[in-house]
Amino acid sequence: MNPALQGLITIILGVGGCIGYFYLSNQFLDKVLFPARGKDAGRNINRANMIRPWLFLFPAVFALGLYLGYPVIETLRLSLTDRSADGAFVGLANYSQMASEPKFWEAMRNNMLWLIVVPAVSTAFGLLTAQLTDRIAWGNVAKSFIFMPMAISFVGASVIFKLIYDTRAADLEQIGVLNAVWLSFDGGLGSFLFLRLTPALILLAFAGFMVYGIYISVKPYIWSGNERRGDAWWTFPLRAVVALGSAWLLWLSVWSIVSVMTGTLPYGEPQTWLTVPFWNNFFLMAVLIWIQTGFAMVILSAALRGIPEETIEAAILDGANAFQIFFKIKVPQIMGTIVVVWTTITLVVLKVFDIVFAMTNGQWETQVLANYMYDKLFRANDWGVGSASAIVIMLLVMPILVWNVYNARKEMR
Amino acid sequence: MSSIAGTKSRLTWAVQISVVVLVALWVFPTVGLFVSSFRTADQITSSGWWAAMAPSERNDTFRTAAPDTQVQENGVWVIQGNLFEAGSEATISSWGTSSRDISAYQPGQTAETRGGGRLTVQADGAYRMESDEEFSGRRGQRVFVTATSPPEFTLENYNNMLFDPSNREGMTRAFFNTLTVVIPATIIPIVIAAFAAYALAWMEFPGRALLIAAVVGLLVVPLQLALIPLLKLHLAVGIGKGYLGVWLAHTAFGMPLAIYLLRNYMVGLPRDIIENAKVDGATDFQIFVKIIIPLSFPALASFAIFQFLWTWNDLLVAMVFLIDATGETTVMTKQIVELLGTRGGNWEILATAAFVSILVPLIVFFALQRYLVRGLLAGSVK
Numbered sequence: 001m002n003p004a005l006q007g008l009i010t011i012i013l014g015v016g017g018c019i020g021y022f023y024l025s026n027q028f029l030d031k032v033l034f035p036a037r038g039k040d041a042g043r044n045i046n047r048a049n050m051i052r053p054w055l056f057l058f059p060a061v062f063a064l065g066l067y068l069g070y071p072v073i074e075t076l077r078l079s080l081t082d083r084s085a086d087g088a089f090v091g092l093a094n095y096s097q098m099a100s101e102p103k104f105w106e107a108m109r110n111n112m113l114w115l116i117v118v119p120a121v122s123t124a125f126g127l128l129t130a131q132l133t134d135r136i137a138w139g140n141v142a143k144s145f146i147f148m149p150m151a152i153s154f155v156g157a158s159v160i161f162k163l164i165y166d167t168r169a170a171d172l173e174q175i176g177v178l179n180a181v182w183l184s185f186d187g188g189l190g191s192f193l194f195l196r197l198t199p200a201l202i203l204l205a206f207a208g209f210m211v212y213g214i215y216i217s218v219k220p221y222i223w224s225g226n227e228r229r230g231d232a233w234w235t236f237p238l239r240a241v242v243a244l245g246s247a248w249l250l251w252l253s254v255w256s257i258v259s260v261m262t263g264t265l266p267y268g269e270p271q272t273w274l275t276v277p278f279w280n281n282f283f284l285m286a287v288l289i290w291i292q293t294g295f296a297m298v299i300l301s302a303a304l305r306g307i308p309e310e311t312i313e314a315a316i317l318d319g320a321n322a323f324q325i326f327f328k329i330k331v332p333q334i335m336g337t338i339v340v341v342w343t344t345i346t347l348v349v350l351k352v353f354d355i356v357f358a359m360t361n362g363q364w365e366t367q368v369l370a371n372y373m374y375d376k377l378f379r380a381n382d383w384g385v386g387s388a389s390a391i392v393i394m395l396l397v398m399p400i401l402v403w404n405v406y407n408a409r410k411e412m413r
Numbered sequence: 414m415s416s417i418a419g420t421k422s423r424l425t426w427a428v429q430i431s432v433v434v435l436v437a438l439w440v441f442p443t444v445g446l447f448v449s450s451f452r453t454a455d456q457i458t459s460s461g462w463w464a465a466m467a468p469s470e471r472n473d474t475f476r477t478a479a480p481d482t483q484v485q486e487n488g489v490w491v492i493q494g495n496l497f498e499a500g501s502e503a504t505i506s507s508w509g510t511s512s513r514d515i516s517a518y519q520p521g522q523t524a525e526t527r528g529g530g531r532l533t534v535q536a537d538g539a540y541r542m543e544s545d546e547e548f549s550g551r552r553g554q555r556v557f558v559t560a561t562s563p564p565e566f567t568l569e570n571y572n573n574m575l576f577d578p579s580n581r582e583g584m585t586r587a588f589f590n591t592l593t594v595v596i597p598a599t600i601i602p603i604v605i606a607a608f609a610a611y612a613l614a615w616m617e618f619p620g621r622a623l624l625i626a627a628v629v630g631l632l633v634v635p636l637q638l639a640l641i642p643l644l645k646l647h648l649a650v651g652i653g654k655g656y657l658g659v660w661l662a663h664t665a666f667g668m669p670l671a672i673y674l675l676r677n678y679m680v681g682l683p684r685d686i687i688e689n690a691k692v693d694g695a696t697d698f699q700i701f702v703k704i705i706i707p708l709s710f711p712a713l714a715s716f717a718i719f720q721f722l723w724t725w726n727d728l729l730v731a732m733v734f735l736i737d738a739t740g741e742t743t744v745m746t747k748q749i750v751e752l753l754g755t756r757g758g759n760w761e762i763l764a765t766a767a768f769v770s771i772l773v774p775l776i777v778f779f780a781l782q783r784y785l786v787r788g789l790l791a792g793s794v795k
Contacts, residue, residue: 067665
């Protein structure tokens with residue numbers, strides 16, 4: 001049968017079937033099972049109304065349970081069994097095998113890098129564009145263009161960026177933008193300004209931000225005043241984690257500044273960007289940042305619009321300048337939204353698969369967890385280790401899941 | 414903001430310029446792909462796409478026609494013709510007959526060739542070679558040319574990728590396969606989720622809060638977990654790999670977001686309308702069909718766009734549940750990934766294929782952006 005025809009029939013059957021199911025099951029409930037007539041009419045109506053929600057919910061709950069609930073359990077079970085031994089229970093053998101593979105740790109390291117860089121940069125760019133376009137006449141048009149990559153598939157975006165990163169032999173005309181730009185640097189003053197000083201300054205700003213983070217998180221324990229009273233029990237571990245994380249990032253950025261300033265750069269040679277170890281991760285991340293910035297911008301722009309005018313007017317009257325208004329008045333008021341945007345992008349990052357699959361397929365040390373898992377499941381046919389790595393992704397998502405459910409419940413009360 | 418206080422900000426210009434730079438930076442990559450898809454393979458490899466807009470200057474080597482085409486006119490042997498192919502709009506700025514001095518002559522000038530002939534080349538590529546003696550040899554005279562050609566674009570790539578039935582790598586089949594996956598996978602979850610969302614929003618029953626929490630939780634469960642168990646299930650019940658499997662999978666994977674979005678929207682509908690309808694004797698089914706669905710149109714549209722974009726752009730679900738060993742049911746994303754592997758350097762093919770696949774989402778995006786934004790604002794968990 002022609003797939004298009006099959007599709008049409010499926011739409012008719014699917015939609016018709018759903019509506020038919022809902023209509024007929026309601027009719028059956030009201031007319032046959034518990035008719036609202038006779039001496040039991042009142043009781044029957046109540047009974048029917050107890051059952052009716054489940055009629056409405058059944059197809060959805062069934063789909064959710066079978067396609068999302070059951071697989072979680074089943075994947076957990078598969079990760080504890082060995083397929084080649086007829087599904088015998090092997091305990092944590094799959095996990096320990098996975099932990100002994102360098103590819104897995106490479107994927108973990110890269111994923112952590114993605115988790116830090118992509119949400120941070122996307123949110124920052126999103127906030128920047130939201131704030132800048134808020135004030136100008138053609139802001140909506142500008143937003144439209146920055147938002148546009150959201151509609152483009154990861155695969156399409158991969159092709160777009162592969163063209164940018166394209167490399168050709170040194171004696172040929174470069175057709176990738178990045179190499180064309182790169183070859184215009186010759187090691188002179190311009191190269192120093194753009195390739196050493198600018199990145200170093202950005203890293204320095206980041207390092208300063210991290211110092212501030214450490215300061216904020218340890219302040220109450222060093223200059224203990226009344227601030228600490230009434231803190232919840234989890235405040236201390238949270239602050240400790242933030243401080244340690246910031247310290248690690250601070251060390252990383254200082255180390256990067258040194259290497260940026262002192263490293264030798266191969267001027268005049270076209271680079272195959274996607275094979276440069278470590279840095280190629282960033283070239284892949286650029287794709288996701290390009291896509292996600294629009295999302296961050298749209299949400300944050302709405303949040304910025306929602307800030308009460310009076311607070312800003314008051315700040316202006318008190319003599320605050322544009323930067324003070326932005327960082328001290330606006331950002332604190334939309335902190336909740338920033339967290340939402342951050343976590344949403346984090347979720348996207350954890351599942352990122354298409355970009356790596358299409359651009360490098362995990363070669364040249366660019367492996368990430370989702371692609372590692374796909375490799376294990378469908379290339380190596382190792383369901384045990386594949387499931388184990390899926391569970392690792394699930395565990396990484398877990399904190400966000402708990403946090404979302406917690407917030408949703410709080411909101412409903 | 415500053416205008417509230419009555420002073421025009423000095424930063425306005427800086428803001429305008431930064432926005433222009435940001436927009437340019439964000440649009441630039443897509444434009445590159447778009448422009449490349451209209452250039453021939455030769456053009457793409459000879460210059461970057463950003464040079465496509467300007468007239469391009471390049472050096473080339475041609476040969477005049479072979480001596481066996483010569484004719485005798487008034488006692489002079491003549492070979493004439495045009496160096497360029499018919500229809501070329503290139504203009505010669507200088508030319509030469511030796512590789513050591515390729516710009517020795519201006520158009521219209523006459524050069525002595527080594528064989529004793531006189532060669533004149535015009536700016537449009539027309540040449541005339543004369544000699545008092547008969548030309549000998551098998552090959553024509555070499556001519557080195559520096560020519561400027563105006564920007565040139567072609568629809569040939571699209572013709573090749575879309576309308577050439579003999580092209581095994583064409584996108585037509587993949588395009589219709591994608592369409593076949595997307596349409597049912599967008600419509601069916603809306604119907605199912607709308608009913609469930611109504612129940613969660615407006616019906617009282619025990620366990621409602623728990624169900625909502627479960628939906629919020631499932632919203633973030635990575636679908637990677639579902640791949641193997643569901644593939645096993647599909648193979649076991651006989652669905653196998655195919656359209657039915659991928660429709661079911663997309664329907665279920667879109668369900669949490671659909672329920673969440675629609676429920677959030679429906680809960681905000683005015684209670685009075687629904688209670689009045691109940692007092693007037695309407696059943697839940699009637700309320701749902703006649704009141705809730707028409708009022709929820711914006712939310713339905715938002716979700717439809719999300720699900721459309723997501724299923725259209727999806728690669729993983731299609732690879733796992735749809736595409737079998739024969740590759741008959743390949744979708745566009747998968748086709749492009751394959752082209753990336755086999756035709757890594759043929760940008761005219763890759764760019765065209767990619768642009769064909771992103772065109773429809775872009776149209777949907779620009780036409781229905783309003784609903785997409787509204788959906789995003791409602792959908793991100795607060």
